[in-house]
Amino acid sequence: xxxxIWSGFVMAVLLSGCGWSGTASRPNTFTPLxxxxxxxxxxxxAQGTSxxxxxxxxxxxxFSRDISDQVTWTSKATNVASFASxxxxxxxxxxxxxAVLTATFPGGVSGSFxxxxxxxxxxxxxxxxxxxxxxVGQSEQxxxxxxxxxxxxxxxxxxxxxxxxxxxxxSVVNTAGDSKGQVTANAIGTATITATLGAISGSTAxxxxxxxxxxxxxxxxxxxxxxxxxxxxxxxTVTFTATGTYSDGTxxxxxxQVTWTSxxxxxxxxxxxxxxxxAAIQGTTNITASLNGITGTTILIVTGGNxxxxxxxxxxxxxxxxxxxxxxxxxxxxxxxxxxxxMLNWSVASTTPNRxxxxxxxxxxxxxxxxxxxxxxxxAKSPSQTASTTLSVTSPAISSISVPQASLNLTAGTSGRLTxxxxxxxxxxxxxxxxxxxxxNASTVATVGAVGPTGVQISGLAAGSTTxxxxxxxxxxxxxxxxxxxARTLQSIAVSPSGTQSLTSGQQTIFTATATYAGGFTQDVxxxxxxxxxxxxxxxxxxxxxxxxxxxxxxxxxxxxxxxLGNLPQATVTINVP
Amino acid sequence: xxxxxxxxxALCLPLxxxxxxxxxxxxPYAGVFLGGNALMTATCDDSQGEFDLRFNPGLLGSAxxxxxxxxxxxxxxxRIELEYSHRTNRLDQARFADGVAPAxxxxxxxxxxxxxxxxxxxxxxxxxxxxxxxxxxxxxxxSNLAVTGGPLSSSSAAVVFAFQLGVGxxxxxxxxxxxxxxxxxxxxxxxxxSEVNGSAFKMDYLNHSVVLGLRVGF
Numbered sequence: 164x165x166x167x168i169w170s171g172f173v174m175a176v177l178l179s180g181c182g183w184s185g186t187a188s189r190p191n192t193f194t195p196l197x198x199x200x201x202x203x204x205x206x207x208x209a210q211g212t213s214x215x216x217x218x219x220x221x222x223x224x225x226f227s228r229d230i231s232d233q234v235t236w237t238s239k240a241t242n243v244a245s246f247a248s249x250x251x252x253x254x255x256x257x258x259x260x261x262a263v264l265t266a267t268f269p270g271g272v273s274g275s276f277x278x279x280x281x282x283x284x285x286x287x288x289x290x291x292x293x294x295x296x297x298x299v300g301q302s303e304q305x306x307x308x309x310x311x312x313x314x315x316x317x318x319x320x321x322x323x324x325x326x327x328x329x330x331x332x333x334s335v336v337n338t339a340g341d342s343k344g345q346v347t348a349n350a351i352g353t354a355t356i357t358a359t360l361g362a363i364s365g366s367t368a369x370x371x372x373x374x375x376x377x378x379x380x381x382x383x384x385x386x387x388x389x390x391x392x393x394x395x396x397x398x399x400t401v402t403f404t405a406t407g408t409y410s411d412g413t414x415x416x417x418x419x420q421v422t423w424t425s426x427x428x429x430x431x432x433x434x435x436x437x438x439x440x441x442a443a444i445q446g447t448t449n450i451t452a453s454l455n456g457i458t459g460t461t462i463l464i465v466t467g468g469n470x471x472x473x474x475x476x477x478x479x480x481x482x483x484x485x486x487x488x489x490x491x492x493x494x495x496x497x498x499x500x501x502x503x504x505x506m507l508n509w510s511v512a513s514t515t516p517n518r519x520x521x522x523x524x525x526x527x528x529x530x531x532x533x534x535x536x537x538x539x540x541x542x543a544k545s546p547s548q549t550a551s552t553t554l555s556v557t558s559p560a561i562s563s564i565s566v567p568q569a570s571l572n573l574t575a576g577t578s579g580r581l582t583x584x585x586x587x588x589x590x591x592x593x594x595x596x597x598x599x600x601x602x603x604n605a606s607t608v609a610t611v612g613a614v615g616p617t618g619v620q621i622s623g624l625a626a627g628s629t630t631x632x633x634x635x636x637x638x639x640x641x642x643x644x645x646x647x648x649x650a651r652t653l654q655s656i657a658v659s660p661s662g663t664q665s666l667t668s669g670q671q672t673i674f675t676a677t678a679t680y681a682g683g684f685t686q687d688v689x690x691x692x693x694x695x696x697x698x699x700x701x702x703x704x705x706x707x708x709x710x711x712x713x714x715x716x717x718x719x720x721x722x723x724x725x726x727x728l729g730n731l732p733q734a735t736v737t738i739n740v741p
Numbered sequence: 742x743x744x745x746x747x748x749x750x751a752l753c754l755p756l757x758x759x760x761x762x763x764x765x766x767x768x769p770y771a772g773v774f775l776g777g778n779a780l781m782t783a784t785c786d787d788s789q790g791e792f793d794l795r796f797n798p799g800l801l802g803s804a805x806x807x808x809x810x811x812x813x814x815x816x817x818x819x820r821i822e823l824e825y826s827h828r829t830n831r832l833d834q835a836r837f838a839d840g841v842a843p844a845x846x847x848x849x850x851x852x853x854x855x856x857x858x859x860x861x862x863x864x865x866x867x868x869x870x871x872x873x874x875x876x877x878x879x880x881x882x883x884s885n886l887a888v889t890g891g892p893l894s895s896s897s898a899a900v901v902f903a904f905q906l907g908v909g910x911x912x913x914x915x916x917x918x919x920x921x922x923x924x925x926x927x928x929x930x931x932x933x934x935s936e937v938n939g940s941a942f943k944m945d946y947l948n949h950s951v952v953l954g955l956r957v958g959f
Contacts, residue, residue: 183782183793183795183836185791185793186791187793187836188790188791189786189789189790189791189792189837190789190837190838191837191838191888192789193835193842193888193891193892193893194839194842194891223842223889225841225842225889226840228839
């Protein structure tokens with residue numbers, strides 16, 4: 164049995180690869196041309212008119228091909244019918260009579276056509292058009308049909324002279340060529356297009372209307388012509404733009420004019436009039452913009468799993484006049500978790516007076532600003548869930564402030580962080596970094612920057628020393644924080660983890676950047692590095708300002724994560740999202 | 742059924758015969774093979790685009806010299822050999838954007854490969870299956886390739902890198918004489934040939950073969 168199976172296998176292999184596959188694109192220039200057939204719209208034309216001939220080559224009976232532009236055209240009776248040039252297939256009737264026209268291919272194969280030139284004269288000329296109204300920017304081919312004294316009708320578009328009564332409104336081609344008689348609408352108005360042959364003319368009125376919408380392109384800031392579809396994480400806010408292309412070539416933004424639809428509203432609802440929508444659950448939907456019967460569509464792919472749960476602290480206590488951050492982490496159905504602070508809709512219950520206001524979220528940073536003593540409710544909403552926390556605003560007297568960091572040693576070009584804690588008469592304490600006033604005694608050595616999740620940024624500019632002073636609640640820290648900045652020569656930057664990293668869609672991963680200076684000194688420069696991903700459809704930065712070096716996988720593919728510091732070559736990590 | 746196919750089927754008939762195996766050979770050997778080969782339809786391309794060439798099955802002949810490794814080797818048994826092969830196929834049809842056209846001419850491939858085969862011996866079995874691969878070079882040449890009589894490539898040759906995969910069955914006729922029935926898949930990097938007008942075209946070369954041979958040990 165095994166032997167017979169082996170024989171069968173052999174036969175199957177030998178018979179494999181016998182079929183054609185794919186598409187051949189090369190023309191066959193090897194099979195000999197064996198005959199030429201000449202055709203034309205008319206075998207009889209009136210003197211003073213013309214007709215275009217077509218030469219079709221037959222290649223050994225296997226296939227045919229138009230070779231009109233490859234043959235030499237000749238007339239045996241040039242006093243009856245003649246070609247403008249040996250390469251021009253249009254023949255003109257010179258005088259009544261018969262003429263044998265020949266098309267000859269290099270190598271000698273030829274074909275012939277008998278043309279008769281009549282003595283009929285033009286009686287009537289009619290200009291025909293498919294549409295009497297064009298929008299600005301549109302074009303249309305007009306045709307001149309001549310009725311002759313022998314009752315024949317012949318297309319004399321090429322033979323007529325074409326004029327327009329108002330070139331500003333509509334222009335017409337009057338030069339020899341296949342586009343002769345083509346009219347283009349230039350401006351709103353009316354124009355009369357006239358065709359004339361000898362003493363006979365005919366005309367048509369053309370109305371030019373406002374430009375019409377011909378197509379709509381739906382785009383986002385990261386989609387391109389080669390990558391028109393968008394991949395985003397669930398809960399992401401997406402802004403679509405609808406750009407219309409009109410017949411006059413203009414391309415205005417028509418985002419607010421179109422009707423937006425979503426083929427799968429559960430994945431993402433239709434964008435609002437500003438083109439904004441929030442991706443709700445994992446899946447795919449077609450986002451379409453429609454206007455005046457014209458549509459444009461792009462595909463939105465939502466990844467990262469569906470939100471399973473998120474929560475806020477049961478309660479939150481903030482001292483009046485201070486700010487406290489809120490961070491929310493969401494758990495998703497694909498087993499990932501990520502910071503979703505910036506993806507939720509936040510609100511503070513209205514009270515009299517208002518107990519608190521919210522700053523942000525900007526990126527993933529949200530601050531609760533305590534404004535008046537009392538309680539209120541802070542609510543966060545996703546498309547599918549809601550969570551709340553009770554905010555208590557207290558007003559204890561401030562006792563003291565302190566900065567946990569005794570000093571900062573910085574390398575010029577890098578930064579460090581300081582935080583301030585206030586202690587109150589009721590025994591509570593609170594981080595007041597965002598509300599304190601920070602100053603540097605020597606701003607040429609180090610400057611005070613923005614406040615982030617890890618404290619206020621102190622940037623080292625040049626070698627030297629300075630002192631940072633912090634003031635809050637009328638108190639100024641008596642013990643200044645010394646900052647020493649050392650100038651070092653930056654030699655390299657490395658990212659960890661390095662090489663090729665696999666990220667799950669929706670999983671937030673932390674990368675760090677370490678700079679190496681001359682002498683072997685190394686320093687974490689994650690917060691000072693400029694981070695970037697190569698393709699936002701594959702991986703994105705979680706929050707470039709407040710969460711430097713943190714990357715989230717989005718859609719399947721491979722891209723790069725680069726870290727740039729100073730003028731050094733970038734450090735690169737390959738990110739692969741399965 | 743084509744002549745080549747009948748011949749290949751006949752080559753398979755010895756598989757139906759069987760007798761008690763003899764002890765496997767170790768040491769040098771030489772052999773000759775004869776068989777049929779089927780060249781897969783080749784996709785070609787030149788400056789004007791892509792076209793396909795279809796070939797008829799043809800003959801294959803080869804000669805080998807090699808070394809049988811010692812049977813009972815705890816790390817496995819097999820052989821290493823130097824192989825010269827000659828394959829020839831006639832061009833049958835060509836396909837262009839305009840359609841399929843009859844064609845003519847010959848394509849030959851002369852190859853030199855170093856093959857490594859692993860062999861599975863069992864004491865009480867007559868047959869020993871083997872599998873392996875080979876690397877080397879091939880000279881692939883065209884001879885009077887034409888499409889409906891119009892010359893495509895007169896005489897052109899290219900030397901290319903070649904590789905081969907092989908499976909088969911050894912049957913030990915005597916201690917030193919083996920009958921070998923095998924399948925070979927042979928391929929190369931794309932050879933480049935000249936058209937009659939001076940321009941060049943590249944083509945695929947993918948070949949299936951069935952061979953029957955005799956190997957004599959020394």
